[in-house]
Structure formats: structure tokens, C-alpha cells
Amino acid sequence: MNLIRIAWKSARFRRTSLLLTVFTIAISVTLLLGVDKIRKESRTSLLNTVSQTDLIVGARSSPSNLLLYSVFRIGNATNNVSWETYQDIAAMDEVAWTVPISLGDSHRGFRVMGTSTDYFDFYMYGNKQSLELESGDRFDGAFETVLGADVADDLGYEVGDEIIISHGLVEVDFAAHDDKPFTVVGILERTGTPVDRTVHTSLEGIEAVHVDWQNGSRSALTLTAEQALQFDLTPTSITAFMVGLENRAQTFQVQREINDIQREPMSAILPSATLSEFWRTISTVEQVMFVISGFVLVAGLLGMLTTILSTLNERRREIAVLRAVGARASHVVLLILIETLLVVTAGCVLGVAKLYGLLAAARGTIASRFGVNVAATGLDATQLGIMACVILGAVLVALIPGFIAYRRSIQDGLALKV
């Protein structure tokens, strides 16, 4: 029987109080790792959302707001961009391509985005990757739709299925465009971006479902899909659009020109710059969360300290026994340290298990609410570092009772204070 086994048995003997400590430490480990995980995933996810797009243009608003609704489909635009202005900008010499974005409807919790087929040609994410169809084709007619990978997976759709689009973002039956179903004609490959969670249609499709709507409610006169198609389906406005320039060097100049347009107040943002800025903003929030998690850890370690200190008196006899069979005073310290290590390791393991459990459970929610795809990957260097710090912290804390026990065992010797 070695010291580790003795420590293990001793820890098992005190398991009730130690288990509580294990849980407290597990919670702080879960928090620390979770915050770190979310921070990393959101950073990668964030910075990889848009690539090769030089400008994103929308009605005047803060850059981050424009970015949030146009790219992440979070929140709403306060104003739209008129079709004329869009056409004017698209016609500028410096502009190589544009991709319109028209938002406002949803399908079972997923945002619907009206766009043109240029989207499939010019929108890029990650490291200059374009969208690829996993099955089917691009939309062609007005009542056709191409689904992001998550939409198809989560809702179990296949090419050929028909879906109903709801007006607005909440799912209420009375606001459904159930008279004009859309046919799924294509499903995109997974991208790890908000595209996965988007239902894509043509701008005409968006117009068509709204021809008999006024000010957000259905007019008395309802039209069938065929009738709707008879109307001029050129939109009067869109939500925003992406711009690719002929020459990158002109980015700032074009940005200024757009911001100076008189007809309506416009904003043009550089997605990569705004993404980085945006990241800086939210990363301070995450730093605060990190600090709070750190305090939770300190509270956990102090709890552990209290638990061990409270066992020191009953351990006094045990220590005398161990000393009698030849244990050194340093063995006594080691025993307490090993016991602490067992507790904190169990806490870490449980914390990691809880983290993965939570990630698995909350993955969908995080992705739909925050557009962040958290994959359950292995622990990286930082996270192992965090755990090493937790363990080191615990060992340092355990040195206090260890030292007290050491002093006492030298004083007490074989005298058993009964």
C-alpha cells in the first residue's frame, strides 16, 4: 500500500464533504473552460463569416448593428435601402459585384434571406471558400428556396419538400404565408457560418409573398401564388447588400462616396475591420466573464481549504498512527497534497465532462441564438493551461493545511490526544 492508495482511501472515507468540493471545483472548471471555449469559437466563427467582401452597405446605422443584421441575421435593420440607391451603387465603376440581402421573414425559427444568384458566385467565407450545393440546384423561380445545412438537418428537409414562410421573425400561425409555399430546390454544404441557418430565396420570392400584405398585416384581398407572380416583383427596397470592388485600394474612397450619398443616409462598412472591432467589444465582456469565473474558482478553492482544515482535528490521531508506523512528517504533507490532487483532478474531469455535456446540449441553441458554431473538439493548450492553473492553485491552497499538519505532527509525535 503506497501513499497514493492511503490518500485515496482517506479521501473516500471523507467523500461526503469532499464530493461537495469536487462539485464546486467542477463548476468553476466548466465555467472557465466554457468561457474560453466560447471566446475562441466565437472569434474564429466571427472572423471567418465573411471573406473577400470589401464593403457591406445598409441604411445609416452603427457599423456593428449593420454587421449584426446583415451577416449574423441578429436583430433588425431600422431602415431599408431603396432599390434605386442600390442600383446606383451597383452601377458605380469601381464596383465589381453586389449581392443584395433582404431580411424580415422566417421559417420555423430560421431567418429567410432574399438575394440574387450572385450570392452563390460572390459570397465567400473562411479562407476564400464559396458556397457549394450539397444537393439540388440554385433557386430560379420566385417560389424556390435553397436551405443552409443546419436548416435542412434540423428540420429534416430534402430537395423537393415544400415549406411555408412566416411573416416576421416569430412563429405565429396567422402571420404565415401559407398560401404561397416554397419548394426546396437546393441544400448547401455546411459552412460553419450563419449561412447554415438561413433559408435563401430570390428577391422576387420575398416580394411575391408580400404583394397582398400592407404594413405588416395581410390585406383583405388575398392572392394565390400564380396571381402574385403577375405583379412586378422588382423590390422597392432591400435590407442591405454586399459589395466587391474592382480594386481593393479603392475601398476607403468608395466607402466615403457611399457614406456621402444625399438621397438617403447610408452606411458602408469594411466587414473585416468591423468584425475585429466587434470582437474587441465582445471580448471585453468575455474577459469580465473570465474574471468572474476566476472568482468562482477562488471561492471553490477556499471551500476546499475550509473542508480540509475542518478535517485536521480528526486527522490528528490518524497522523500519529502514520507517524508511529514510520511515516515522515513530510509524508503527512504529501498525503494532504495527494488527497487535494485527487479532489481537484476529479473536479477537473467532472468539469470537462459537464462542459461537453452542456456543449452537446446547448449547441443548437448557441448556434441559432448567437450564430456561433461550437464544436466539441479536444482541449487545446490554453484549456490544459487553465486546468494546470486550477490544479496548481489547489496544491498551493493545500499547502496551508499541509503545513499546519506538518507542524502538529512534529509537536504531537506519538502522543495521542484522546
Place this chain on the structure above:
Amino acid sequence: MTGPDRSVVSLDQVRFRWPGQTSDTVAIDELHLDAGEHLFVRGASGSGKTTLLNLLAGIHTPSQGQIRLLETDLSTLSPSKRDQFRADHIGVVFQQFNLLPYLTTLENVTLSCAFSDRKKQRVTDSADVTTTARQLLSALSLAEEFHGAPVHKLSVGQQQRVAVARALIGGPEILIADEPTSALDADNRDRFMELLFQEVEAQGCTLIFVSHDPQLATSFSRTLELTVGEEARSEW
């Protein structure tokens, strides 16, 4: 009397005083014990009996004088070497609470071998540690059903006998017992003494037995009387 060199225990002008005290707690001019001798240490509470045992076990070091065990001068050993010496050559039995509550009876006995390769070696020369522990427990008349039991299932008398088994496993040369019978009733005490002597004789180990119970002195060949604040008188 045998020469000091061959003594198992040999004390020479030993003085020990706790910090802040005005007189020596332990003051023994001379004491020699041969292999297999049994010494009864008597004294009132506070007369320094436990302190003496701690000196012999190498936990405390005398302020003056020399303690030699098995021809080793303890003062020449570092604290950790003294701990190792104790692990290898000495068995200890306390008054009570000898056993670790989180180990079984058997594990408590084999615990001695955890800190001493020498004891372990001596056991494994003939059989494995567990078998030897079981034999010892049976010899000390502890029924097999208790061998694997958690120690709280044992009576105080049984616990004391387990403590003897632990102290004796691996054949230490010296057995130190600090009032091991004071928590036992008369019947249990006599039974304990009988079994203790039987095993101690079987192993031929030197016994230093502390008690304030004068009745027990009759079973011992030698007695050391400790008194508060006075030099110890040794009679034989």
C-alpha cells in the same frame, strides 16, 4: 548484565526538557535493555512516560545524552533517517485509536510494511504480506470474519489486538506500548496481556510497556519508575 554495545536499547545521561519548562521532563542516567527483555515503565500522569517513548521512537531528540538503539546512536541520524529507523525496527501500540478508520483490519496491519521495505522483506521471505497478517491476527485470536472488516466493527479490545499485530508484523526488534490496556476492562486486559506476551516471546522482541496500572508490573522482569520532576529510578 550485558555490555552496552550489545544492548538493544541503551540510554546514557538522557535529559529532555520541553521548551518553557523549568525542570527536565525526562532524566534517565542509564538504561540498558537486552534482546527479549521486557521493561515496565510506570509513572503518574504527566511524569514523562509518553515523552520517553517519543525519545525512544526517534520523534524527539534529547537535549542531552545519548540514545542508542540496536547499536545506532539516534542523534547521528537525520530526522527522516530516524523515521525510517522507526519504520524498520520499532512497533508502536497506543492507548486507543490505533487504527486508521478508512482501512480494513487487514490493511491496518499491513500498513507497517508500506513504510518499511525491511519489514516487508522479512515478511515476504516466508509468505506474502496478507497471509502473514492473517496469521498474526489469528494468533492474537481475532476471528477471520473481522480480517476484512472496517475497523469500526471491532470492539476496543479487538482493535488493541489488531494494533499489536500491526506493531509486530515484519519482526521489529523493539515494541513500544503506551498504556495499551487502559481502555480495556479487566478481562480484556488480561487476555490482551497474555496474547501480547505470547507473540512478543515468539518473536523475541524487546518490549517497553508503559502503564500506570501497578498490577501489571508483576508480569515484567524489570520496572522503570518515572516521577514528576525527579530522576527516574530503575529497579530490577
